[in-house]
Amino acid sequence: MRRDCEWFRHLSAFDQQELSRQELTFLRNHAADCEECRRYSTDMRLLADVLQSAVIEHEGSQSFVDEVEEEVVQSRVLDKLNVWRPALLAALTTAAAVLTMLHVLTSQPVTPTLKPDDQPTAEAKVRIDLFEEAEPAPALEESDRG
Amino acid sequence: MLEWRDLQGEKVKEFQASVPFESVEAVDPKAEEAQLVLRTRQGDQNALRELVNRHRVRLIRTAANVLRDPMEAEDVAQEAFLKAFRELHRLRDDRAFASFVYRICVRLCVDRLRVKRAEPAELEPRQEAQGGSIETRMLVEKVLNQLPPDLRLTLVLREMEQMSYEEVAETMGVPVGTVRSRLHTARERFRALWNIATREEESY
Ligand SMILES: [Zn+2]
Numbered sequence: 543m544r545r546d547c548e549w550f551r552h553l554s555a556f557d558q559q560e561l562s563r564q565e566l567t568f569l570r571n572h573a574a575d576c577e578e579c580r581r582y583s584t585d586m587r588l589l590a591d592v593l594q595s596a597v598i599e600h601e602g603s604q605s606f607v608d609e610v611e612e613e614v615v616q617s618r619v620l621d622k623l624n625v626w627r628p629a630l631l632a633a634l635t636t637a638a639a640v641l642t643m644l645h646v647l648t649s650q651p652v653t654p655t656l657k658p659d660d661q662p663t664a665e666a667k668v669r670i671d672l673f674e675e676a677e678p679a680p681a682l683e684e685s686d687r688g
Numbered sequence: 689m690l691e692w693r694d695l696q697g698e699k700v701k702e703f704q705a706s707v708p709f710e711s712v713e714a715v716d717p718k719a720e721e722a723q724l725v726l727r728t729r730q731g732d733q734n735a736l737r738e739l740v741n742r743h744r745v746r747l748i749r750t751a752a753n754v755l756r757d758p759m760e761a762e763d764v765a766q767e768a769f770l771k772a773f774r775e776l777h778r779l780r781d782d783r784a785f786a787s788f789v790y791r792i793c794v795r796l797c798v799d800r801l802r803v804k805r806a807e808p809a810e811l812e813p814r815q816e817a818q819g820g821s822i823e824t825r826m827l828v829e830k831v832l833n834q835l836p837p838d839l840r841l842t843l844v845l846r847e848m849e850q851m852s853y854e855e856v857a858e859t860m861g862v863p864v865g866t867v868r869s870r871l872h873t874a875r876e877r878f879r880a881l882w883n884i885a886t887r888e889e890e891s892y
Contacts, residue, residue, distance in 0.1 A: 555872040557853070585879050592882070593847040596828035600758035602748040602765065610740045610769045611733060619773045620731045 546572055550579045554586060722782035729776060740769055743786055747793045753848045754797040754841055756829045764800065768793035787858065794841065794859055801837035827889065831881045839874035846871055 550572045553565055561569070573580050614620060721742075727735035747768060751761035772779075772789040779788050832840050838860075845856045846867075853871075857864045 551872070555868050555875075586875060589875060589878055589882065590847055592824060592828060593843070596825045597848050598749070598752040598756070598758060598761075600748055600752040600761060601745045602762050606744055606748070606762060606766070607737050607740045610744075610766055611737055613766065613770055614736060614773055615733075617770065617774075619770065620728070620733070620736070623729050623731065623773070623776055 544576075547576060547579055550576070551582060554583065718783040721785055725776070725779070725782040725785050728773065736773065739785065743789055744769075747790060750790070750845070750849055751793055751797050754794070754844050755800060756832065760800070764796050765793055768796055771796070791859055791861070794845075798837045798841055801840065804833075805837070823889070827882070827885050831878055831885055834881050835874060835877060839870055839877065842867060842870040843874040843878060 550569060553561060553569055558566065573583055721739075724735045724739050724742075728739060744765060747765040748758075748761050751764045751768075752758045755761055755764065768789055771792050772785070775792075779785060832843075835843070841860065842856060845851045845859060846853075851859070853864050853867050856867045856871075860867065862870075
């Protein structure tokens, strides 16, 4: 096959909009000169038409969606996709609990401080009273009289 | 038909109220697609049905043209959807579900063609009578059956499905240059085989 014919067939594999003006001119001029390549071009157009005429326009049966859904349910595909959900829920619950605890701990001091003018609470007062009612410690007597 | 210029005052309110909320919201089909994929991941069967319904026609049609058998095409498309949902974790961009499931379907078709090539060819045409004469369709099927699966698929995607070189390349997972050279080879072989087949037909 001549080099020009090879080049013609190579360029024929491109879409027209992909080719430069020079390449398109070459295709036109070569087809005018070469009968074999002209036949090749006609065959290629015929091939495209033949394949187009044999297209099967089949959209599938009405029940197609139901059938796919049934298969998905039976093979438990969605359950497997869904495994992360309970795990995420558990993680979120734990995180929320930890955050709540942190909040409680930081907003209430662990050891309460007493200011000088603080009055004792009722509970503390009872404790003081109890302490005061307790028997006083025996004082040292001067019993040794001799 | 209601014209926009007819919509004034109360009519505008009535019209807006009659438009479903989803159709106002759905401005980006890819974002909508991503939403459906997300809902499917969360176990929403309605979202799954919507995804199947959106893509089934394209998958079945392509599979029917590659395999030349509408019933087998439905089987393959069903298998493709199942595989896509099962392997949804592999989908990095939820907006790309369409090409994800389409690629799976095309690969399954090629697998079936490879198996078929190892088996003796059936002589009866299996497709329903559609456009083109039945003789032409039988000849096309006969010639396609003689092409290797990759060449056959390239030819069908380009000539029957009218895809661009880039789309064929993306679907088959090969560079555009490879598509062009495969297409060139496929056309040459188809042409040669077609000439032989038509001569045989004439001699009967
Ligand atoms: Zn030539």
